[in-house]
Amino acid sequence: MNEQIQGLHHITAIAADAQRNFDFYTKVLGLRLVKKTVNFDDPGTYHFYYGNENGTPGTILTFFPWEGIGQGRPGTGMATDIAYSVPANSLDAWKERLTRFNVSFAEPTVRFGESYLSFTDPDGLSISLVAPVKEDTRAPWVSEDITAAMAIRGFHSTTLSLRSTEATAAVLTDIFGYRLLAKEGNRHRYVTDAVNEAGVIDLLELPDGKPGYNAAGTNHHVAFRVSDDTILMKFRDKVLSKGLQITPKIDRDYFFSLYFREPGGVLFEIATDNPGFTVDEPLDQLGAGLRLPKQYEPMRAEIEKVLPILK
Numbered sequence: 001m002n003e004q005i006q007g008l009h010h011i012t013a014i015a016a017d018a019q020r021n022f023d024f025y026t027k028v029l030g031l032r033l034v035k036k037t038v039n040f041d042d043p044g045t046y047h048f049y050y051g052n053e054n055g056t057p058g059t060i061l062t063f064f065p066w067e068g069i070g071q072g073r074p075g076t077g078m079a080t081d082i083a084y085s086v087p088a089n090s091l092d093a094w095k096e097r098l099t100r101f102n103v104s105f106a107e108p109t110v111r112f113g114e115s116y117l118s119f120t121d122p123d124g125l126s127i128s129l130v131a132p133v134k135e136d137t138r139a140p141w142v143s144e145d146i147t148a149a150m151a152i153r154g155f156h157s158t159t160l161s162l163r164s165t166e167a168t169a170a171v172l173t174d175i176f177g178y179r180l181l182a183k184e185g186n187r188h189r190y191v192t193d194a195v196n197e198a199g200v201i202d203l204l205e206l207p208d209g210k211p212g213y214n215a216a217g218t219n220h221h222v223a224f225r226v227s228d229d230t231i232l233m234k235f236r237d238k239v240l241s242k243g244l245q246i247t248p249k250i251d252r253d254y255f256f257s258l259y260f261r262e263p264g265g266v267l268f269e270i271a272t273d274n275p276g277f278t279v280d281e282p283l284d285q286l287g288a289g290l291r292l293p294k295q296y297e298p299m300r301a302e303i304e305k306v307l308p309i310l311k
């Protein structure tokens with residue numbers, strides 16, 4: 001059993017409109033909706049999970065679409081970019097596709113020898129498509145108009161914006177087993193050798209950066225992946241031994257979680273592979289129906305009345 005942190009598990013962000021969010025991530029970017037549930041702390045709000053066919057950790061971007069929530073502001077103490085890996089030579093096809101859907105983008109830039117095509121989602125969340133140096137071998141979710149030649153494979157990395165990177169870097173290296181790969185200006189790239197994919201974290205040092213404000217168009221937290229809840233609890237001890245606060249184990253139905261705020265201000269989660277998204281619906285039906293946690297099942301009719309209907 002691999003006892004290390006295995007890269008990213010999921011990233012959770014905030015949106016202001018469920019339908020618009022669903023359309024963008026499934027129809028423009030071509031991700032699979034692998035789970036449609038509610039916010040466990042606020043069951044009148046959806047919780048969407050987008051990923052690959054199997055909902056593999058490291059491919060999962062989740063949203064709380066709070067209807068009408070105000071605009072957030074990306075800034076320090078937050079993840080400020082989500083990068084997905086796509087096949088080499090697919091960026092031109094993506095530029096065409098984004099143009100067709102009226103999504104404006106910046107001309108690709110190169111970081112650490114890899115090309116980035118960056119744009120924002122309808123809420124202003126920053127997304128990049130990266131053609132990585134090393135081919136990403138994960139199986140994608142494909143559709144009629146997004147074939148395997150261009151389909152998103154899953155996360156490449158995320159960027160954390162910080163006033164100072166030192167304390168956050170120590171969490172990555174001393175607790176999570178990452179190492180500094182390289183620096184380009186104020187961008188410091190950390191990687192883990194425990195996995196081939198979704199194993200990159202960029203720390204962007206912005207000493208005069210304004211703190212972010214968490215609402216629509218911003219990331220709420222970044223979750224790191226472990227195999228199971230026995231290993232999860234070992235990480236709880238490690239975090240505590242560094243003098244940081246951390247929650248008890250929380251059952252999220254599809255994984256078990258711990259949350260802690262790293263010293264740079266970013267909310268970190270550690271989440272397990274078990275039991276996974278097929279715990280309450282079969283693989284070929286993932287995301288098809290509204291799944292509710294046990295405690296809300298008796299209130300299904302009321303909840304369905306409140307949630308916006310997806311077309």
Ligand code: ZN
Pocket residue numbers: 010012221223269
């Ligand atoms: Zn989470």
